[in-house]
Amino acid sequence: MTMSWHRELGSEASDSSYLTEDRLAIQAMAREFAMREVLPVANELDPINGEIPMAMREKMGELGFFGILIPEEYGGLGLGVFEYCLVAEELARAWMSVASLVARGNGLGGGFSAEQRSRLLPRMARGDFLGSYALSEPEAGSDVANLTCRAVRDGDHWVVNGQKMWCTFADGADYMMLFARTDPVVDPARRHRGISAFLVEKERGSLPTGVSGTPVRKVGYRGWKTWELSFDDFRVPAESMVGEQDKGFYIAMGGLEVARAHTAARAIGLARGALEDSVAYAQQRRQFGRPIGDFQAIRFKIGDMATRIEAARQLMYHVCTQIDGGRRCDTEASMAKLFASEMAEQVTSEGLQIHGGAGYTTDFAVERHWRDARLTKIFEGTSEIQLRIISDALLGKS
Numbered sequence: 001m002t003m004s005w006h007r008e009l010g011s012e013a014s015d016s017s018y019l020t021e022d023r024l025a026i027q028a029m030a031r032e033f034a035m036r037e038v039l040p041v042a043n044e045l046d047p048i049n050g051e052i053p054m055a056m057r058e059k060m061g062e063l064g065f066f067g068i069l070i071p072e073e074y075g076g077l078g079l080g081v082f083e084y085c086l087v088a089e090e091l092a093r094a095w096m097s098v099a100s101l102v103a104r105g106n107g108l109g110g111g112f113s114a115e116q117r118s119r120l121l122p123r124m125a126r127g128d129f130l131g132s133y134a135l136s137e138p139e140a141g142s143d144v145a146n147l148t149c150r151a152v153r154d155g156d157h158w159v160v161n162g163q164k165m166w167c168t169f170a171d172g173a174d175y176m177m178l179f180a181r182t183d184p185v186v187d188p189a190r191r192h193r194g195i196s197a198f199l200v201e202k203e204r205g206s207l208p209t210g211v212s213g214t215p216v217r218k219v220g221y222r223g224w225k226t227w228e229l230s231f232d233d234f235r236v237p238a239e240s241m242v243g244e245q246d247k248g249f250y251i252a253m254g255g256l257e258v259a260r261a262h263t264a265a266r267a268i269g270l271a272r273g274a275l276e277d278s279v280a281y282a283q284q285r286r287q288f289g290r291p292i293g294d295f296q297a298i299r300f301k302i303g304d305m306a307t308r309i310e311a312a313r314q315l316m317y318h319v320c321t322q323i324d325g326g327r328r329c330d331t332e333a334s335m336a337k338l339f340a341s342e343m344a345e346q347v348t349s350e351g352l353q354i355h356g357g358a359g360y361t362t363d364f365a366v367e368r369h370w371r372d373a374r375l376t377k378i379f380e381g382t383s384e385i386q387l388r389i390i391s392d393a394l395l396g397k398s
Contacts, residue, residue, distance in 0.1 A: 018082070018317045026083055030090035033063065034098075039365075042095035045223065047362035051172075052097060052223040060098075061127025065091075066105025069258075074121035076106075080324035081258050085265035085316060092269025093276075096372040097223035099266045103259070104130040104169060109177060111197060111243040111251035120199075132173035134164040134229060135252055141165070142385050144252060145191035149231060151180035151198070153238070158182070158198065160234040166216070166379075168226040171207060176200040178236070183246050197248035198240045210234035220371030257323055257330055259380045260337035264316040267337075267344035267376040268309060270369045274351030275305045277366050281355055298354060305347045312340040331393040338386035341376035348373040 019027070041056060060066060068084045070076025077083075084106065092099035105124045108131040112120065123129035140147040149162025160180050170176060176199075183194030202208045211234055213227040243251050279302060282293030292298050319336045322329040348370040352359035359366050377383045392398075 018321065023083065023086060026079075027086050027090065029063070030065075030087040031093075033059075034090045034094040038091060038094035038098050042098070042223070042368070043365055046095065046368050049222050051225075052095075052101065056098065057101065057127055057130075060102065064125070065102045066127040066130065067125025068102070069106040070121050070125045074117060074125060076121065076125040080320070081261055082317070082320040082324055084258075085261055085320050088262055088265040089269040089272070089313075092266040093273045094269075095223060095368075096266050096270055096375075097221060099269060100168075100221075101130075101224075103262060104132065104173060108133070109251060109255045111254070112199075113242075116199065116242070129174045130169070130172075131175045131177055132167055132169040134167050134170070134176050134178040136166045137163055138165055142382060145195070145249065147179060147181060147195060149180045150184070151182045151196065151236070153182075154235075156238050157235045158238060158241075160198075160210075160231045160236060162231050164227075164229040164231070166226055167213070167229050168221070169224050170213060170227040170229060171205060171225055173202070174204050175202060176208075177242070178231075179248050179252055180231075192249040194246045195248040195252075196245050197242040197251045198236045199242050200236055200240060208234065219374070220368065221375050222368075256381070257319075257328075257333040260333040260386075261316060261319050261323065263376055263380045264312065264319070264336040264340035267340040267373060268312050268316065270373045270376070271305070271309045271312070271340075271344040271347040273369045274348040274366050274373075275302065275309060277364065277369075278302060278305070278351040278354040281358075281364075285356075292354075301350050301354060305350055308343045308347055312336070312343045315339055331390055334381070334386040334389040337380060338383055338390070341373070342383060344373035344376055345370075 037056065037059060041053065045051070064077050065087060067076030068079050068087060069081070070078070072078040088099045088102060091102065105127060107121070107124070120129055135144065135147070137147050137149060149160065149164060151158040151160045158180075160178065162180065178198045178200050179195055180198065181194050182196040186194065200208060207213055207229070211229055211231055213229040216226045216228060218226055242248070279293070282298050282302065283291050285292045315336045319329055319332050322332060348366065351366045352370050355364055355366050358364055361367065
């Protein structure tokens with residue numbers, strides 16, 4: 001991988017000085033790539049529901065984007081969640097789907113054995129082994145412990161039957177992280193027990209034999225397909241199990257702090273895109289003989305948008321610093337995800353309003369940012385789930 005932008009992060013990184021010289025260099029590199037390589041492609045392909053080109057995925061691999069969190073001993077950059085989110089914000093400012101693609105590398109949830117790490121992580125860091133997640137089901141979204149997709153042992157294989165929902169990149173990925181119930185006995189008090197995880201290697205560009213699917217008709221999050229999948233006597237080798245049998249729930253939940261920080265970064269990037277485009281439009285668009293940016297109503301909107309974005313960014317920086325420091329911050333991560341996603345919907349909507357009728361066309365990127373921002377309130381835990389986590393931390397569980 002070409003990693004000319006990667007330098008060792010020394011002890012200068014601290015809670016009081018987030019953006020060190022090294023981090024600013026990473027941010028600048030990601031911003032240049034996003035604006036030069038990603039934004040023109042997004043503007044061309046998103047309106048026609050086109051897919052992220054393979055050439056872009058290859059460039060991202062060369063830059064090391066898929067190995068930011070992977071240790072150097074496995075060919076990654078060995079950096080932290082802070083750098084991961086810096087890059088994600090910049091990519092989301094251009095196209096959120098590309099900012100989401102980096103999460104398909106970087107370990108994708110972890111839980112791997114030593115053998116799996118040494119065999120798979122170097123390929124993942126290069127972008128040659130990217131994954132998809134088959135966790136949610138029609139009746140198991142926020143309530144993950146309710147999943148019913150069943151895996152039954154048959155010799156040296158597990159046979160899987162059931163349905164999965166919201167499997168983005170299931171066709172384009174090189175493997176699928178599949179969660180299924182391996183213990184049919186469900187204790188109402190411990191419903192999360194009995195779920196196991198499987199790493200299903202597959203051919204890129206297709207679904208495995210025994211798996212059929214229908215693409216979901218999405219409002220946004222374009223550039224790749226999201227699938228509803230059916231598993232019909234699908235056979236998985238026993239050695240494909242990740243982690244311990246019946247304890248896959250912990251793998252699914254284990255990376256949520258990082259995932260929610262990443263979602264906050266994506267939401268901030270979308271909002272920043274709306275802000276920057278609105279500033280440019282307000283300076284160019286003229287009404288009543290002057291740029292609309294001269295009118296107080298527009299100026300105050302832009303001032304409020306910028307303030308909300310910066311507040312969300314500083315909260316995200318704090319959460320990233322806590323995670324990288326090894327400190328538990330599940331409540332704070334929920335706060336960052338909640339605040340940033342709610343902010344992004346508000347800011348992108350205001351950006352569309354500033355654009356007026358032009359904003360309600362596919363000729364301007366602000367409508368893409370608006371559509372994608374709405375999703376950040378739903379995935380990686382809805383806003384309502386984040387509020388439950390935060391209130392439970394303050395009041396105790398009801």
